[in-house]
Amino acid sequence: MKNTSIKKICTLCCLITMIALFIPCAGMGEASAFAYPYGVFLGITDNLAQFGDYEIVVIDAQYFSGEEIERFRNEGHQVYTYLNIGSLEDFRDYYEEYKDLSLGEYEHWEEEVWVDVSSRKWQDLILQELVPGLLEKQVDGFFVDNCDVYYEYPEQKILDGLGVIMQELVATGKEVIINSGDCFMDAWCEQGGMWDQVITGINQESVFSSILWDENAFGRQEEEDHEYFVSYITRYGEMGARIFLLEYTLDEELVREIDRYCREHGFIYFVSHTLELVG
Numbered sequence: 001m002k003n004t005s006i007k008k009i010c011t012l013c014c015l016i017t018m019i020a021l022f023i024p025c026a027g028m029g030e031a032s033a034f035a036y037p038y039g040v041f042l043g044i045t046d047n048l049a050q051f052g053d054y055e056i057v058v059i060d061a062q063y064f065s066g067e068e069i070e071r072f073r074n075e076g077h078q079v080y081t082y083l084n085i086g087s088l089e090d091f092r093d094y095y096e097e098y099k100d101l102s103l104g105e106y107e108h109w110e111e112e113v114w115v116d117v118s119s120r121k122w123q124d125l126i127l128q129e130l131v132p133g134l135l136e137k138q139v140d141g142f143f144v145d146n147c148d149v150y151y152e153y154p155e156q157k158i159l160d161g162l163g164v165i166m167q168e169l170v171a172t173g174k175e176v177i178i179n180s181g182d183c184f185m186d187a188w189c190e191q192g193g194m195w196d197q198v199i200t201g202i203n204q205e206s207v208f209s210s211i212l213w214d215e216n217a218f219g220r221q222e223e224e225d226h227e228y229f230v231s232y233i234t235r236y237g238e239m240g241a242r243i244f245l246l247e248y249t250l251d252e253e254l255v256r257e258i259d260r261y262c263r264e265h266g267f268i269y270f271v272s273h274t275l276e277l278v279g
Contacts, residue, residue: 059080
């Protein structure tokens with residue numbers, strides 16, 4: 001299976017703003033009052049008002065107050081919060097207390113390490129401290145990252161640890177969107193679990209586009225990887241999971257291709273055309 005996550009693209013070298021080149025997809029129900037259904041802005045830590053054109057926004061809600069989020073939601077927006085459950089970042093205020101749970105280095109991301117999700121200590125941090133604090137801010141859902149720790153460390157205890165956390169997230173009644181996470185999802189279901197025990201939807205990065213890391217540029221996804229990702233999201237989409245695409249490209253023809261695909265399948269997408277901090 002492929003390693004499908006482009007982990008936290010929006011923090012490359014610095015905090016990154018995702019700037020959209022987005023056309024709303026058809027088949028999404030009644031017309032929205034907002035220009036764009038979906039936007040991912042993980043590098044922004046203030047001024048939610050700048051995302052007024054977006055219906056669903058993904059932010060790191062740990063950096064926003066409950067009052068800010070409440071005002072934004074009262075305008076009709078939905079706020080999903082980033083939640084990193086599979087790795088530990090050195091800029092978090094709890095880093096020193098939990099760095100002993102490190103499993104190893106995280107390629108391309110020097111500021112973080114993979115973490116042992118089977119540890120009760122880690123599970124308690126996520127479920128007893130972080131999640132309650134985010135729920136107090138009345139977020140609408142969780143954008144869950146780094147379940148690919150199971151791809152890196154395909155052990156039963158890692159699968160089970162992710163399952164504990166993800167099931168508890170679903171039990172909150174909020175949306176739970178896994179960022180990529182194909183290896184975890186397939187293993188979970190192959191062992192008898194139900195997809196909707198652990199997620200309500202999938203955000204898949206780079207179905208059509210690719211990031212050429214060595215060239216600091218974008219390209220088209222390799223055909224084999226494209227077909228793999230399409231199979232993954234189609235399979236769970238047909239089961240009932242909500243599907244979001246997150247793409248990176250400057251190619252207008254490719255954007256039109258993404259748009260046609262999402263319209264045909266009733267998916268939502270967001271396209272960034274920069275990895276620079278531009279806003």
